[in-house]
Amino acid sequence: MTAFPTHAKEGMWLPPNLKNQERDMKAAGLQIAIDKIYNENGTGLNNAIVLFGKGCTGEVISPKGLILTNHHCGYGSAQALSSPEKDYFANGFWAKSMAEELPCKGLTVTFIRRIENVTQRILDGVADTLRDAVRDSIVNARVAAAEKEMAKTTGMDVLIKPYFKGNEFWAAISETFRDIRFVGFPPNGIGAFGGDVENWMWPRHTGDFSIFRVYAGPDNKPADHSANNRPYEAPQYFTINANGYKEGDMTMVYGFPGTTNQYISSFALKHVYNIMDPISIEARTRKLDIWTKYMNNDRDIFLKYTAKRATVANGWKKWQGEVVGLKLNNATGKKQAYEATFRKWAEADNTLPWADVLLPRMQIAAEGADKVVAEEQYIKEAVLGIELVQQAGIAEKLVAVMRSKLSADTVKDSLGKLVAAQEAFYKNYDANTDKDVFKTLMALYFEKNSASLPEYYTTAYRAHGQDMGKWADDIYTSSVMVSQDRLKAWAAQPDSAKLQNDAAYRLYDAISRMRKQRIQPALTVYNTDMRFYERLYMKARMAHDKKREFYPDANLTLRLTYGHVKGLDPDGPAKYAYQTTLGEVVALDDTASDVFKVPAKLKELYERKDYGRWGVNGVMPVAFVASNHTSGGNSGSPVLNARGELIGTNFDRAYEGTMSDYYFDPNRCRNISVDIRYTLFVIEKFGDAGWLIDEMKIIKNKPAPKK
Known part of the structure; x- marks a missing residue:
C-alpha cells in the first residue's frame, strides 16, 4: 500500500500568519510558496476568494468575474427569481450568454x-x-x-x-461589489440531491454548486447595478485542475468560516449539549414535519417555503450530529480534564494572579444561568418559531410612527412604506401552514414552561377553553398580520388601538415584555460575566500552553485550513470510500421521492456514459471527503490541491464530526466537497452551458494510451 498522511489537521489559520505554519504545510505536501496563498501586493489567491452574501464563500474561476459557490448558498437568490412559471428549483437555470444573466437584488460579494x-x-x-x-x-x-x-x-x-x-x-x-448576476443553477435533483436525508452525512451524492458573475463599473470598481456595468476583470482567479486526486493528497480550504467556540469551557459546553441543542432539535422537528406535509401537497407552498425549510433543517440536522459527536468523544469530560491541569498551573503561577479564580467563577455563572438559558431557547425556537408571532413585531414600528409628531401626510407615507416593505415576507408565507405550526409549537412551549408563562398566554388559552385549535383559529381569522392585504387595509385607515389589541401582536408583545423584564437582564449579566472570564481564560491558556499553536475561533473572516483527502474512519480502517460517483447517484433514484429523484437527462447521460472530458475510465466522480477543519461559512469555499489549483467546492461536514465547532476529533471530522469534474460535467453536458467553461483555465491531461 502507498503510505499517506493519516492525521487530520486542526486549525483555521489567519492568512498573514501562514509563515508560522510553513514547515508543517510543506511536510503535509504543499508545493507552492506561502506568499502565493496570501500577500498584500495583489497577486495572492486571497484576491480570488469572496465572502458571498452574508455568510457563504465563493471563488473566482475566470478572468471575467465568474463566481463558483454552493447551490444552497444561491438558494435565496434562486427563490427571489423563481415563480411557478419559472421554477428554477425544478428545472434549473443556465444563461446562454451574458445578456441572459439575471441581476440578484441585494446580493453582494466581498x-x-x-x-x-x-x-x-x-x-x-x-x-x-x-x-x-x-x-x-x-x-x-x-x-x-x-x-x-x-x-x-x-x-x-x-x-x-x-x-x-x-x-x-x-x-x-x-x-x-453590489452588482451580482445569476448565471448557472442546477435543479434540485442535482444541487439538493438527498435533501435532509443526506444532509450532514457521508457518503454524499450532491452537486451542491451554483454560478454567479460579478459586474463592475467602468473603472472595474464596485458599482450599483446598471446596464452599463461590465463583467469584473479579475486580477486573480483559480486554475482548475481536472486531473483528480487520490487518497492522501494534500488539500486546502480557503474561505470564511462563520462561528466556532473551540476554547469553550466545560460549563458553557453543557449549555450547548444539555440545553440549547436538544430544545432546538425538538422544536424544529415539529415545525419541519408540518412544513414538509404542506410543501408535499402544494407546489406553490413548496416554492414559498423551500429556502426557509433548507435553512431551518440545516441547523436541525447539524445539531443532532453535534450532540452525537460530543457524546461519542466525551468532549465535556476531556475539557474537564484539561481544566484540572489548568487549575494546578494557575494556582502555582505568579505571573497572572487572577488566573486561579477564573474557572470557579465561570462554573458559578454558567450553572446559575441554566434555567434562563432554557427559557430563552424555548422562546426563540417555539414561540418565535411561529412566523406570525415573529412578524407581529412590525406592529411596534407602525405604532411608533403613529405616535410620532410627524405631519399626517408623512405618517401615512411612512406607514405605507413599512407595509410595502413586508412584501418579501408575505410572498413566502402561508397562513394555513403557519396555523398548524402555531398549534404544535405553542403546545410545546406550554408543556415545557408551565411555571413561567406570560400572564396573557395563560389568560387567552383559558378563554379559548384550553383548546389550541380554537385559539389558533381565532388568531389567524382576526389578526391583521396574517396577510399583506389585511395590513394594507389597516394602513389605509390606521388605528393604533386596533393594532395594539391585535391577537398576534399581543402574543408578540407579551413574550417581548417578559424577555425584556426578566430573561434578557439575567442573560445580559451572565453573558457579560462570561465574556470577561473567557477573555482572561484565553489569555491565560496561551500563557499556560506556550508550545501550542493557537488559532482564533472563526468569526466570518478569511482563513485557511489544510488536511488530506481521506475516507471516514472513526473506528479504525476506512468505513467509507473517499469518493462517490454518478453510478451511486443513479442507483439511489426514486421517482416517488422529491429528494432522491434523478433528472431524466442526467440518467440519460449516465446510461450513455457521456461524460465528455470529465469522466475517469467510464466513471463520473461526484463528491469527495477530506480532513480539513471547516465550519458554517465555509460553504462554497474552494478546495485546493498542493499547488493551489481548484479541485472541488466545499459544502458540508460529516455527521460524526459536526461537533468540530467545539471539539475537533481527527478520526471523525471531515469536510465534504463537490468534485470539480462533476461541476464541469453538469455545466457542459447537462446545462448545455459550455460557453462558461471556455472562460476557465483548466488543466486536464490526456489519458495515457492503452497498451
Whole structure:
C-alpha cells in the first residue's frame, strides 16, 4: 500500500500568519510558496476568494468575474427569481450568454485585499482585567477611529474585528461589489440531491454548486447595478485542475468560516449539549414535519417555503450530529480534564494572579444561568418559531410612527412604506401552514414552561377553553398580520388601538415584555460575566500552553485550513470510500421521492456514459471527503490541491464530526466537497452551458494510451 498522511489537521489559520505554519504545510505536501496563498501586493489567491452574501464563500474561476459557490448558498437568490412559471428549483437555470444573466437584488460579494494586525493600536495601555463595560468604550472608540483613518488611506472598506476572545484585533481591508448576476443553477435533483436525508452525512451524492458573475463599473470598481456595468476583470482567479486526486493528497480550504467556540469551557459546553441543542432539535422537528406535509401537497407552498425549510433543517440536522459527536468523544469530560491541569498551573503561577479564580467563577455563572438559558431557547425556537408571532413585531414600528409628531401626510407615507416593505415576507408565507405550526409549537412551549408563562398566554388559552385549535383559529381569522392585504387595509385607515389589541401582536408583545423584564437582564449579566472570564481564560491558556499553536475561533473572516483527502474512519480502517460517483447517484433514484429523484437527462447521460472530458475510465466522480477543519461559512469555499489549483467546492461536514465547532476529533471530522469534474460535467453536458467553461483555465491531461 502507498503510505499517506493519516492525521487530520486542526486549525483555521489567519492568512498573514501562514509563515508560522510553513514547515508543517510543506511536510503535509504543499508545493507552492506561502506568499502565493496570501500577500498584500495583489497577486495572492486571497484576491480570488469572496465572502458571498452574508455568510457563504465563493471563488473566482475566470478572468471575467465568474463566481463558483454552493447551490444552497444561491438558494435565496434562486427563490427571489423563481415563480411557478419559472421554477428554477425544478428545472434549473443556465444563461446562454451574458445578456441572459439575471441581476440578484441585494446580493453582494466581498474581496479581502489585505489583513493587518492592529492589536497594539487598539489595546495599548488597556489593562487585561479592566471590566468590559469600561474596556469596550475605549476599544470601540479606537476601532472606529482606526477604521475611518484606514478607509481614508486605502480608499477601501475597513472592518476591524476581535480575535482570541478580544485579546487581539485585526483589520480586513476589502472591496464589496453590489452588482451580482445569476448565471448557472442546477435543479434540485442535482444541487439538493438527498435533501435532509443526506444532509450532514457521508457518503454524499450532491452537486451542491451554483454560478454567479460579478459586474463592475467602468473603472472595474464596485458599482450599483446598471446596464452599463461590465463583467469584473479579475486580477486573480483559480486554475482548475481536472486531473483528480487520490487518497492522501494534500488539500486546502480557503474561505470564511462563520462561528466556532473551540476554547469553550466545560460549563458553557453543557449549555450547548444539555440545553440549547436538544430544545432546538425538538422544536424544529415539529415545525419541519408540518412544513414538509404542506410543501408535499402544494407546489406553490413548496416554492414559498423551500429556502426557509433548507435553512431551518440545516441547523436541525447539524445539531443532532453535534450532540452525537460530543457524546461519542466525551468532549465535556476531556475539557474537564484539561481544566484540572489548568487549575494546578494557575494556582502555582505568579505571573497572572487572577488566573486561579477564573474557572470557579465561570462554573458559578454558567450553572446559575441554566434555567434562563432554557427559557430563552424555548422562546426563540417555539414561540418565535411561529412566523406570525415573529412578524407581529412590525406592529411596534407602525405604532411608533403613529405616535410620532410627524405631519399626517408623512405618517401615512411612512406607514405605507413599512407595509410595502413586508412584501418579501408575505410572498413566502402561508397562513394555513403557519396555523398548524402555531398549534404544535405553542403546545410545546406550554408543556415545557408551565411555571413561567406570560400572564396573557395563560389568560387567552383559558378563554379559548384550553383548546389550541380554537385559539389558533381565532388568531389567524382576526389578526391583521396574517396577510399583506389585511395590513394594507389597516394602513389605509390606521388605528393604533386596533393594532395594539391585535391577537398576534399581543402574543408578540407579551413574550417581548417578559424577555425584556426578566430573561434578557439575567442573560445580559451572565453573558457579560462570561465574556470577561473567557477573555482572561484565553489569555491565560496561551500563557499556560506556550508550545501550542493557537488559532482564533472563526468569526466570518478569511482563513485557511489544510488536511488530506481521506475516507471516514472513526473506528479504525476506512468505513467509507473517499469518493462517490454518478453510478451511486443513479442507483439511489426514486421517482416517488422529491429528494432522491434523478433528472431524466442526467440518467440519460449516465446510461450513455457521456461524460465528455470529465469522466475517469467510464466513471463520473461526484463528491469527495477530506480532513480539513471547516465550519458554517465555509460553504462554497474552494478546495485546493498542493499547488493551489481548484479541485472541488466545499459544502458540508460529516455527521460524526459536526461537533468540530467545539471539539475537533481527527478520526471523525471531515469536510465534504463537490468534485470539480462533476461541476464541469453538469455545466457542459447537462446545462448545455459550455460557453462558461471556455472562460476557465483548466488543466486536464490526456489519458495515457492503452497498451
